[in-house]
Amino acid sequence: MGNEVSAKQILSAAEEIVKDVADFGDAVNAEVRNHTGGRRKNPYVFIEVEASEWRELALWLKKSKQVDYCSMITGIHWPENADATWQVVVHLLRTGVSNPSVVNKRVHEIKVDIDALAGNSTPMEFEISMSIPDTREPSVPSVADIWVGADWNEKETWDLVGINFDGHVGMRRVLLPHDSPTGYHPLQKQHKLRYHDFNEMYDDPQGFGRKPEDSGRVK
Numbered sequence: 445m446g447n448e449v450s451a452k453q454i455l456s457a458a459e460e461i462v463k464d465v466a467d468f469g470d471a472v473n474a475e476v477r478n479h480t481g482g483r484r485k486n487p488y489v490f491i492e493v494e495a496s497e498w499r500e501l502a503l504w505l506k507k508s509k510q511v512d513y514c515s516m517i518t519g520i521h522w523p524e525n526a527d528a529t530w531q532v533v534v535h536l537l538r539t540g541v542s543n544p545s546v547v548n549k550r551v552h553e554i555k556v557d558i559d560a561l562a563g564n565s566t567p568m569e570f571e572i573s574m575s576i577p578d579t580r581e582p583s584v585p586s587v588a589d590i591w592v593g594a595d596w597n598e599k600e601t602w603d604l605v606g607i608n609f610d611g612h613v614g615m616r617r618v619l620l621p622h623d624s625p626t627g628y629h630p631l632q633k634q635h636k637l638r639y640h641d642f643n644e645m646y647d648d649p650q651g652f653g654r655k656p657e658d659s660g661r662v663k
Contacts, residue, residue, distance in 0.1 A: 457566035471497040488569035499585035513537040517597035519605035528575035530582040536570040586612035
């Protein structure tokens with residue numbers, strides 16, 4: 445019995461997922477890709493989906509493909525891209541981990557034959573990409589009620605990038621001060637921060653009316 449899932453097993457399971465995703469039609473496109481860095485160049489499933497279909501796809505991945513963990517959600521502002529000014533990227537995992545049984549207050553070890561893993565029992569990584577046309581109020585459906593790991597990630601993406609997640613309960617600032625001006629999201633590229641060829645941390649037009657001690661320094 446092997447001690448890790450082989451690339452061949454992962455590839456077979458990934459191809460099965462891509463084939464099944466085709467049932468969603470033109471709103472969802474999937475392909476198998478390979479990691480380019482790291483020790484192993486394992487395959488993973490890359491999916492492009494229209495924002496309007498994201499929640500339906502997420503529910504299908506959870507129920508039909510046993511995807512059980514949301515590891516990251518991030519947003520990107522592309523003002524120079526007229527076709528897709530905003531982008532949301534989601535990373536998901538099918539861990540294949542299950543809780544051990546407890547008998548007479550003793551936890552029983554789960555023994556897994558790794559060489560026999562196939563289909564939905566095969567661990568898998570997913571990268572989901574959504575593009576949003578030019579708008580002042582970018583948004584996609586929330587999946588925080590589907591994967592608990594999405595809760596913080598959606599808050600962080602809204603806080604920093606300004607992409608809203610419709611249906612998220614309790615959306616709030618998590619990294620910026622709670623008194624940050626409404627509409628201020630520092631990773632939107634119209635804000636002239638030092639991260640975008642500007643040497644000062646804040647520019648007064650954003651409404652802060654204050655600057656840090658190192659405002660004159662170049663990062």
